[in-house]
Structures are given as C-alpha cells and as structure tokens.
Amino acid sequence: MQQPRKTDPLFVAVESELITRADVAGLVAGRLAAVRVPGLLSPARCHAITAALAAAPMDRYEERRVFPVVAKFGPAINDHRDAGDLREDYWDAARAAEKTWSTLGLSDAPRELCLAAFRAAWPDVAPGRRQRREMHVGIVREINAGLQVHFDDAVREYAGRLLDTDVVAQLAFNIYVRVPPAGGETVLWRRRWQPDDEDLRVPGGYGYDESVTADAQSLTLRPTLGEGFLFDPRHYHTVRPATDGRRISIGCFVGLTDDGRLALWS
Ligand SMILES: O=C(O)CCC(=O)C(=O)O
Numbered sequence: 304m305q306q307p308r309k310t311d312p313l314f315v316a317v318e319s320e321l322i323t324r325a326d327v328a329g330l331v332a333g334r335l336a337a338v339r340v341p342g343l344l345s346p347a348r349c350h351a352i353t354a355a356l357a358a359a360p361m362d363r364y365e366e367r368r369v370f371p372v373v374a375k376f377g378p379a380i381n382d383h384r385d386a387g388d389l390r391e392d393y394w395d396a397a398r399a400a401e402k403t404w405s406t407l408g409l410s411d412a413p414r415e416l417c418l419a420a421f422r423a424a425w426p427d428v429a430p431g432r433r434q435r436r437e438m439h440v441g442i443v444r445e446i447n448a449g450l451q452v453h454f455d456d457a458v459r460e461y462a463g464r465l466l467d468t469d470v471v472a473q474l475a476f477n478i479y480v481r482v483p484p485a486g487g488e489t490v491l492w493r494r495r496w497q498p499d500d501e502d503l504r505v506p507g508g509y510g511y512d513e514s515v516t517a518d519a520q521s522l523t524l525r526p527t528l529g530e531g532f533l534f535d536p537r538h539y540h541t542v543r544p545a546t547d548g549r550r551i552s553i554g555c556f557v558g559l560t561d562d563g564r565l566a567l568w569s
C-alpha cells in the first residue's frame with residue numbers, strides 16, 4: 304500500500320513501561336495513535352496462561368460473520384448483538400466463562416489482567432455496567448488467520464447506550480500471550496468510517512474491503528510476547544495472518560465515561 308506523501312506527526316505509536324494517565328488521555332485526545340507496553344506480562348506468566356488454556360474449551364466467533372475463523376474463550380458483545388441491542392444470552396455466556404476459567408488453576412482471570420493494566424493510570428477503573436449488571440471483561444482470542452479490516456465503535460453498534468453511563472471515548476486493549484514467529488501484525492490506518500464506506504462492506508462479514516483505507520497513513524505493530532497494545536479502534540484496523548504458529552491475546556474495550564471513569568467490557 305502506498306504511503307501518503309505527507310504524514311501526520313500525531314499518528315504515531317509510543318512505548319510505555321506501564322499504561323499512564325497521559326497515554327490514555329493522549330489516545331483519547333488524538334495526540335497519539337497507539338501505546339505499546341512491552342513486557343506487560345512476563346514470558347513465564349504468558350506460558351502459564353497458554354498452558355492452562357490448552358485445557359479450556361474454546362469456541363469461535365459466529366462463523367457466518369467472522370471469517371477467517373477466530374477462536375475465543377468468553378463472550379464478545381458483537382456475537383450477542385441483535386438490532387443494536389445486547390441479547391440476554393450474553394450474560395449466560397459471561398457467567399459460564401467466568402466459572403470455567405476459575406477451574407483452570409490460574410491466579411489471574413482475564414478480567415483481573417485487564418483491570419490491573421489500567422489501575423496505575425486510572426484508579427477509577429471497573430467493569431462497565433449495563434442495566435446495573437457487570438459486563439464481561441477479558442476475551443481470549445486466537446487470531447491465527449487474520450481479521451477483516453474493521454473498526455469498533457459501541458456508539459454506532461448499540462443504538463441505545465451499551466453501558467449505563469455515557470461512553471465519550473472508546474479504546475481497544477490487548478495483551479499478547481502467545482505470538483507467532485512471523486506475521487500476526489496489527490495494522491492501524493489513519494482513517495475512520497464514512498457513510499460511503501458501506502459500499503465496500505465484506506458481504507456477510509463484519510469488515511470492509513481493504514481498499515477502504517485507500518492510501519491512508521498506517522502503522523504496523525508486531526506484538527512481542529507479553530506486550531500490551533492500546534489504540535483507538537475507530538481507526539480502521541486489522542490483524543495480518545500468522546504465517547505459522549499461534550497468536551493468542553487477552554483483551555477488552557476501554558470506555559472513558561462522562562463521569563471520568565474507565566469502564567471495561569468485552
Ligand atoms: O489483536 C489485535 O491486535 C487487535 C484485535 C482487534 O481488532 C481489537 O482489539 O479491536
């Protein structure tokens with residue numbers, strides 16, 4: 304893909320030792336495109352998690368929408384969405400995933416790993432609430448064959464509000480607990496959804512033809528083991544196929560709410 308002749312100096316990735324308040328604020332303000340946190344989890348913890356996951360029953364995203372296939376553990380809101388509403392079966396899937404995880408013998412649940420990554424930056428971080436119920440936090444995904452080019456924006460995807468509080472900005476967060484030796488990059492484009500993009504929808508899919516990104520400036524981030532990425536998912540993004548090996552992450556969405564808190568969900 305051709306890079307534009309002139310580039311936006313604010314569309315950059317920065318590295319942080321820990322997610323800071325300035326990182327979150329910088330992403331929300333559009334002063335940054337992505338924050339990378341190398342070594343957020345130690346290799347030993349990543350190995351312990353992937354070893355335990357071998358005994359966990361993974362399922363898949365809805366295959367008629369999500370192709371190539373993506374294996375996952377725990378519910379994703381977009382698999383339980385009906386006409387802009389969250390179906391009741393989300394809650395059953397959430398409780399079932401939490402129960403199964405507790406049998407794996409690991410010290411930290413995905414929810415705790417996600418919350419912990421933000422506590423230093425934003426002490427007021429908690430699972431988001433919908434109709435007073437706590438959202439599921441921490442989806443485990445195995446994205447070996449890549450993703451469609453897409454964006455994530457709960458404001459557009461959920462006609463009413465997704466959470467009881469208003470989300471004024473949404474970020475996407477992932478920690479990579481297993482990385483392939485080649486491929487598996489996350490690509491972000493400096494391009495947001497426009498109404499005409501609907502002409503470029505992948506038929507039946509959740510994404511768009513890659514030409515939607517035209518010659519927009521892009522950032523390619525290759526995750527390293529234990530690294531965390533935080534970015535604004537309203538920018539079109541994708542995951543490239545792993546050419547061999549497995550790519551496993553634990554992630555969630557992060558909402559900045561109108562009362563200045565961070566609310567997480569998956
Ligand atoms: O796995 C990744 O790097 C990004 C996945 C993604 O699309 C997201 O977290 O919104």
Ligand SMILES: [Fe+2]
Nearest residue numbers: 454455475536
């Ligand atoms: Fe995404």
